[in-house]
Amino acid sequence: MLARIDDVSTVCMPDLxxxxxxxxRARLGLLSHCEMMGDRIAIIDPPQGLSAQQVRDWRTTRGYDSTxxxxxxxxxxxxxxxxxxSVPPCGHVAGAYARSDLLRGPQRQAANIELQGVLGLEQDLMKTEQELLHPWGINCLVxxxxxxxxxxSRTMSSDPAWRYLNRRRLMNFIGRNIVAGTSWVIFEDSYDEGLFQRIESALDEFLGxxxxxxxxxxxxxxxxxSVRCDDAANPPESRDANQLIAECGITVGRGQSFFRVVYFLG
Incomplete structure (x- = not known):
C-alpha cells in the first residue's frame, strides 16, 4: 500500500x-521497501530492554545494512x-525529522533536536556507551x-559514502521532487535535442x-x-527500451553524489 503513495519520506513500525x-522479516521487508522506492527512510527500533552492549550485539547479529x-x-x-x-523511539524521531525539514531544510542533519512529548529515557546513556554505539550506526537519544x-545522524549503511543521514535524506528529497516535477516527460514519444534541452532546463531550474x-x-x-541529458546519457540500448535518462550530480558535504533519472516514454 505504501508504494502507491508518492509523498512519503519516512516509514516505521512502532507496533512491531x-x-x-x-x-x-518485517524489518527486512521495511528496508526492502525503502530501497526499492529509493525516496524514503526507514526508522528501525531495537527490541525493548537492551543495554548498550546488547543493542550493539543485536545490530551486529541481525546484520541490517542499508543506506x-x-x-x-x-x-x-x-x-x-x-x-x-515505554515506547519505541521511531514515532518521535519521525516527528523530529518533519520539524527539522520545516524549520531548517532537508539538507541539515536531523540531530541535536529536542523530542517533544517525552518524559525521559528508558535508560540514560553514559558518554562511553554513546562512543560504543556511534561507530555501528546506532544513533543515541540523550x-x-x-x-x-x-x-x-547516521544511516545503517556500511558504505562510508552514505554514512550520514542528511546526505541520504537530501538526495531522497531531490529525487522525489524531480520525478514529480518532470512527470510530463513520460508522455513524449521521440528523442530529439529539443526534448533533451527541455529536460535539462527543468532540472537546472529546480536545482538552481x-x-x-x-x-x-x-x-x-x-x-x-550538474545536469546532463544528451546522446551520451542515452545510448541506443536505452532508446530501444523506450528509456530516457538524465544524469545529475549534487554537492553534499565534502563530496558529490550522482544519480540517474530514468523515464519510460510512451
Whole structure:
C-alpha cells in the first residue's frame, strides 16, 4: 500500500513486537521497501530492554545494512491514558525529522533536536556507551537539561559514502521532487535535442532554486550541481527500451553524489 503513495519520506513500525523471526522479516521487508522506492527512510527500533552492549550485539547479529535506514536507541518514557509507559523511539524521531525539514531544510542533519512529548529515557546513556554505539550506526537519544535530544545522524549503511543521514535524506528529497516535477516527460514519444534541452532546463531550474536557497553547497551553481541529458546519457540500448535518462550530480558535504533519472516514454 505504501508504494502507491508518492509523498512519503519516512516509514516505521512502532507496533512491531519483540525480535522473533516474524519481527526480523518485517524489518527486512521495511528496508526492502525503502530501497526499492529509493525516496524514503526507514526508522528501525531495537527490541525493548537492551543495554548498550546488547543493542550493539543485536545490530551486529541481525546484520541490517542499508543506506535507507536509521536506528535509534534507547526507548522513550511517555505518558498515555494508562500512565507512564515505554515506547519505541521511531514515532518521535519521525516527528523530529518533519520539524527539522520545516524549520531548517532537508539538507541539515536531523540531530541535536529536542523530542517533544517525552518524559525521559528508558535508560540514560553514559558518554562511553554513546562512543560504543556511534561507530555501528546506532544513533543515541540523550537526556539534557534542555530535554531529550537526538544525538546522532547516521544511516545503517556500511558504505562510508552514505554514512550520514542528511546526505541520504537530501538526495531522497531531490529525487522525489524531480520525478514529480518532470512527470510530463513520460508522455513524449521521440528523442530529439529539443526534448533533451527541455529536460535539462527543468532540472537546472529546480536545482538552481535549491542552490540559491542554500540547500546545495558551492560558491557557484556549477560547483553545486550538474545536469546532463544528451546522446551520451542515452545510448541506443536505452532508446530501444523506450528509456530516457538524465544524469545529475549534487554537492553534499565534502563530496558529490550522482544519480540517474530514468523515464519510460510512451
Amino acid at each position: 513486537p519483540g525480535d522473533d523471526d516474524a519481527a526480523h 535507507y535506514a536509521a536506528l535509534y536507541f534507547p526507548w522513550l518514557r511517555v505518558i498515555d491514558h494508562t500512565g507512564i509507559v 537526556s539534557m537539561a534542555s530535554g531529550i535530544r537526538v544525538w546522532g 532554486l535549491l542552490w540559491r536557497a542554500g540547500v546545495l553547497e558551492g560558491e557557484t551553481s556549477a560547483e553545486a550541481y
